[in-house]
Amino acid sequence: MSDFLTRFEKSLNGLKRRARHRELVLSGSGLDFSSNDYLAMSQHPKLLAAVTIALAEGVGLGATGSRLLRGHHTEHQVLETQAAQFFGSQAALYFANGFMANYALFTCLPKLGDLVIYDELVHASIHDGMLASKATTRAALHNDLQDFEDKIINARNKGVKGRIWLAIESIYSMDGDMASAANFMRLANKYDAFLVVDEAHATGVWGQGGKGLMAKWEGAENLITIHTCGKALGASGAFICAPQTIYDYMVNFSRPFIFSTAPAPLMAFTVAKSLEILQTEPELSATLKQLIKYASGLFAELGIKPSGTQIQPVIIGDAAKTMQIARQLQQAGFDIRGVRPPTVPDGSSRLRITLTLNVTERDIGDMVSLLKPLWEASHD
Template sequence: MLIDHRNDLARLSLQDRRRALAPRRGVDFSSNDYLGLAGSARLRGAVAAALERGVAVGSGGSRLLRGNAPEHEALETAAARFFGTAATLFFASGFAANAALFATLPQRGDLIVHDALIHASAHEGMRLGRATFVAAAHNDADAVEDAIVRWRRDDGRGTPWIAVESLYSMDGDRAPLAALAEIADRHDAILLIDEAHATGVFGPDGRGLAAGLDGRENVITLRTCGKALGCEGALVCGPAVACDFLVNRGRGFIFSTAPSPLMACAVEEALRIVADEPDRRARLWAQVAQAETLLAPVGVGVTGSQIMTLPVGDDGAAMAIAAAVQAAGYDVRGIRPPTVPAGTARLRISLTLNVGEADIAGLADILREVRA
């Protein structure tokens, strides 16, 4: 078994695909800390205050044993109020939450129609679940409806589930949520929306692109806490029955040690920050406008979001450009298959409040130089 693994690693090395962990270096154009909250004084203060009043570092067990702390419940109550949903459930990570959601809620006889570019965590959950699943063309609402109609025509009798990301992390484009919500209503379907990269950045008070759909009985959203909120974990937001079912049937929830109560305190404070400090979003959008002006002339695609891409196509060329940009002091990463479809390798440029105007101008200059 170990020999097989070594051989596989050797093959990855020959294909220049072997990954390795490396320390952070260069100006941050690759993280998801969009609002610069990860190192913020308010988050540090919230954690310090929680420690001072005796909040434990560890939970000590799963939520269904002795791991259910008052801080978890306080966060879930605050998050439900903030997002306008009947209930929320706190998970240790977005991957864990998505996997549990897809593996648990859709049942045998149901159909999941998912966007072709949906996150790997959703695929993991679908493989573990009981429902049939099928991909629909990216951001094509008609393709989603056609899949449901075909399934019904072929005697599909369960519940259709429509699964999308509101803002796609590798492309920076948005799902047609309004059209998908209408399709869900027409076909008695449930709409699952991953708001990982929209939470904190879009919508009133940073409540995301799905803010207008929250509170509906047929909408469930996932808000991760490790991106614009600067923390860790994820919140499943939706009807109380969905969260209760996850507590009772979600193996990824039942058999996992509960997240740190300290992190629950931090996430609750992060929600307050995004509501209290709208200037963070204003500064981020000013950065987006500057980046669109300076980076579009060097081939970077304008997406109308904080995630921008430089299409390259060839894997080797994308990684070579990324290496040159990193050598110049800018942390921009090359993205290639299998993370993105074959032939679509690109540089992913993430805009955060960890950089300034001069950094964006400098990135534009180095991209112009390496692509000349």
């Protein structure tokens, strides 16, 4: 009975030897330079007040069933209609989180004979969905339009007859850089491809009114976007924004949608309220953009290339060194986390610094002053 756990312990020890062992650290201590609560929406007084009232008025906590059974509530329906209107798509299907939305999409829509060409830096949930799909998949170089196009041409030359799917993020979660939305849309149109864009880090912040970088093209037959609700919207869940036919198809064929308890009606209500606040308070994203501009100037002075968005990587390279710098910053009161492989490519361990309305320009200035000597010593 003694060696049930041995192989798991061996793997964990292997991670420890390579400075890749992860542990849970409680949030709440230190200034927030690591959350995705970009607009501080999770603590917005109007959101908290509305949700408290809704709960008291009987909006459900548990959905009590799958959406296709007794779990489909008014709050889900209202939210999906509101989200489709807000983002500009024909329909929006609400999932419990972004991981599940991506997984559901990629396991359900691309079929045997199709080819999914994905940016090498797309999120783990897209990878896992593709792994469980019968479609063929190919990685393209990060943000390299030419490589995407070469892979399409190559596939057609080799006789691939199925639908081509292009999968990208609009803002990359670990690098904070943007995809060229217009060029990817053009490429998809040129080759009759579906374009799937994970807008997780753009939703609420970027694009007109926080509608994401694909806002201009929402409603197109060959565009599907994923908008998550656990980041700038301060709640949880995710929408697959797509043509009505895709919505109907997923309701009928997507196993994670069908065989799972629906998200809490109270959470659907929360997201709806959050979308409302987003529209009535455009100053939230405007203020965040000011912070980004301010921080970009400071990072540039240190010789760190500003990403131009609220996600700023500081690439250290070595995993142990990265975690040591993160610890030093945490001890000084700044909640900054290190990110190591396999989340990021080998040799690119980094501090993933995020900017949110939970901090001020002064906090940013203090943080960068402390970072300066650590950053300089890291590449001595």
